[in-house]
Amino acid sequence: MARVPEAASVPIVARVRARRRETHDTWTLSIEAGEFAFEPGQFNMLYAFGIGEIPVSLSGDPGAPGPLIHTVRAVGSASQAITRLRPGDPIGLRGPFGTAWPVDESTGSDVLVIGGGLGLAPLRPAIYRLLAERDRYGQIAVLYGTRSPADILYRREIERWRRRLDTAVEVTVDHADAGWHGHVGVVTRLIDRAAFDPDHAVALVCGPEIMMRFAANTLQAAAIAPERIYVAMERNMKCAIGQCGHCQFGPTLVCRDGAVMRYDRVRPLLTVREL
Amino acid sequence: MATRQHSILTIDGVAALLDALRRRGYRVIGPTVRDQAIVYDDITSLADLPRGWTDEQGAGRYRLARRDDDAVFGFAVGPHSWKKFLHSPAQRLWRTERSADGVRIIAEPVSAKPLAFVGVRSCELHAIAIQDRVLLEGAYPDQHYRARREAAFLVAVNCTEPGGTCFCASMNTGPKALGGYDLALTEIAAEGERRFAVDVGSAAGSGLLAELPHRAATPGETAAAEAAIAGATGRMGRAMPDADEVPALLRRNLDHPRWEEVADRCLTCGNCTMVCPTCFCTTVEDVASLDGSASEHVQHWDSCFTMDFSYLHGGSVRASPRSRYRQWMTHKLSTWWDQFGTSGCVGCGRCISWCPVGIDITEEVAAIRGSDSAARGREG
Structure with missing residues (x-):
């Protein structure tokens, strides 16, 4: 082909x-x-x-x-x-x-992978690579939040990852059902439970914009520097090659400068309403 | 700057120029009067040019008027810009065909008919250079734009009659064409006739000029041409205040109350984006045949003033008029620099003239500048 x-x-x-x-x-x-x-x-x-x-x-x-x-x-x-x-x-x-998660660049660091809802989808290739080369990294935590147990993506695979002894995998839901015995609440609450050295940790965050903002706030409160936090932005997109103008996010074009962006660079933009 | 040796064309020389371009296979496009405006369209002879006409422009105002002379290029710019020919308002990108063997995607071939533009102003040369930057200098050049752009022959005309909404002098984009053209004309009146001082900007321009009846300019004619352009600099109806500082000014004023005030007037009609010579945004539409066996994928000009423009599952990112006007203006004057290393505004004034409620981009900048929070902070 x-x-x-x-x-x-x-x-x-x-x-x-x-x-x-x-x-x-x-x-x-x-x-x-x-x-x-x-x-x-x-x-x-x-x-x-x-x-x-x-x-x-x-x-x-x-x-x-x-x-x-x-x-x-x-x-x-x-x-x-x-x-x-x-x-x-x-x-x-x-x-x-588009741009990539800094997986290879995080060699030697602890890595926090934080997903919300469908935001786990673009993170999964990073998780595959981290786990394929597990020895290159310190602590690895995968923290995932969804609306309800029925909304959990890649459920069997998450269960497989959870069985590993070298990786922390935590799932939380906003609304539990009768069969749910796991965490309930927002994904940011899982950050405090994860083991990492803030000076040598990298966070990869993807989910709704508000979730990424709160996650980044929590990560910074846990002393992870904003330049070690990465988020993936989403905007309307027609061409994907930097020419239709639709994916503008302030000074950036999400298709070209993202979707993965360093948090310290987008932090001022995320607080502007309707940018 | 050293003054180059000009040549002189008479009005018959301009007619010969149009003929020579057509003989070379160009589709010749220039200014012409239609629907009470000077628009850009096919030109077949001198008679099509707006001889003896001028335009009167103000905020939300454009009127044609008779001149008291027979100047050929005695006007500023109208609602059209050359982007309509280079960056087509509707461009098919590909079509699909479904058959028993499966689906085929057929890329649209690039169009080959070369274009010659007559009467390109300095601001417009800058606008073309800006669209080049956006559409050609990224990782994925636009093949359709490239084919038209590379084949185009540009006859610039230096401005001697700026309009009431012009502000190119303050944007450093005119009124004199400094490059990016094949030939540049400056119209002067001498001994009761129109004469055109010619600058050569390329080998193609030089070759074409050689075919036309022309002679060397006298020192007096060269001086008259320079004086006519210099005079235009001082007669612009508008100025962008402190243009070099505007990108930073807007960056730190994204929550300025002025955005709310301008949004009260703005109809979000998108006229400014349609008449702007640099606005490049597009959307795409798929059109399928009734039986579903074929479809085409067509790119259209789009406007950041529509709700659809920023639509993301669940709603528009920029739902308020305030945020949409802010997007347009900050893009033009500020974030364009971040994205493409150049301004997105050339000071042509079209957005001011063609705004139905007369919103003036220079006035909006002045208002924000006048109550800039950073400046206030420093003073306080």
Whole structure:
């Protein structure tokens, strides 16, 4: 199959290999796109023929060959069409775009991975890489919060990670149900329970903007410097190549300067309403 | 700056210029009167140019008026800019075809018909250079823009009749064209006729000039051309206050009360973004055939004044008019520098003239500057 063209402005035709339901409105697609290299945190533009394109983060293992993994929540016409695709269906795809989580750069550090809701999807490639090269890092904690137990993404995989003795994995929900015996409350409350050396810790944070702001506040209160905190921004996006103007976030273009951004650089922007 | 040796074209020489461009296969586009405005459209002869016309411009005001002479370029700029030809208002990017064999995506081929622009002002040359920066100098150059841009022949015209909303002098973008053109004309009146002092800006310009009836300018003609441009500098209707300081001024005033005041007037109609020669934002639309066997993916100009522009699942990031006006103005004057290393404003004044309620970007800057929190802090 054709490689992604260098210009990246026109999609290739890829093929859906499998589709799995994650929650009531979210599906994970495996997409056969040939040889394809990406860094944790990057995204593709997925194209539903005749309907439209949407940016979707890569959620698979960057170290493993095989299909690309994308987790999509059905919220608009394009995402609904994409989540309805069946194995064998064609799908348009171009990418990868955007910046990466500083996984290799965090060698020797403690790493906190903090996800909220669908925000776990762009973090998963970073988790795969951290765990694949576990010896290179100090403490690793994966802290994940969702609305309810039914909204937990990648549940079986999280359970597998939890069984490891070299990694702390904690899950919390805003609203428990009768079968839930885990944490209840916001994900920021898990930060205090995690073991890390603030002078040598890096935090990778992805979730709703308000969650990232509160997480960053808690991390700073725990003495992690803002330049060691990374967040992934989300904005409307049409082109992914820095030319449509839609993903402006103050002085930045999220498709080009993000989605992963260093917190000290975006902190002043996050406090401005409707930027 | 050393004055180069000018050549002189008469009005017949300008006619010959239009003919020569057409002979070379260019689609010639220039100013012409239509719908009570001077717009840019196809030019086939001298008669299409707005000879003897001028424009009167103010905040929310544009009127054509007869001049008392027969100047060819005796006006400022109208509602059109050259971006309409280089960065097309509607550009198909690809189309898809579905058949028994599967789906094909067919990239839109770049268009080849070369364009010649006659009457490009200095502010507009700067605007084109800014769009070059955005659309060509990033990691993914826009192939459609590039094809048109590289094939274009630019005949600049130095401004001798600035408009009431012009402020290029304060933005350092005019009125004299300093580069980026093939030929530049300066219109002067001498001995009862119109004459055009010509500067050559490229080898292509030099080659074309050689085909036209021309002669060397006299020192008097060269001096008259320089004086006409210098005179324009002093007759601009507006000025951007302290332009070099504006990017930092806006950066520290994102919560200034003035945004609320201007939002009370702003209709969020997006006119300013449509007439702006640098605004580049686009959206895309997929149009499918009725039977679903084919579709096209078309890029359109978009405006940051729409609610859809910042829509993210659940709502718009910039829902209030205040935030949308702020986005537009801070982008033009401040964050454009961060994103592309240049200003997004060239001082052409179109956004002032074509705003239905007469919002004036220079006045808005002055108001914020007048009660700048940092300045107040220093004084207090």
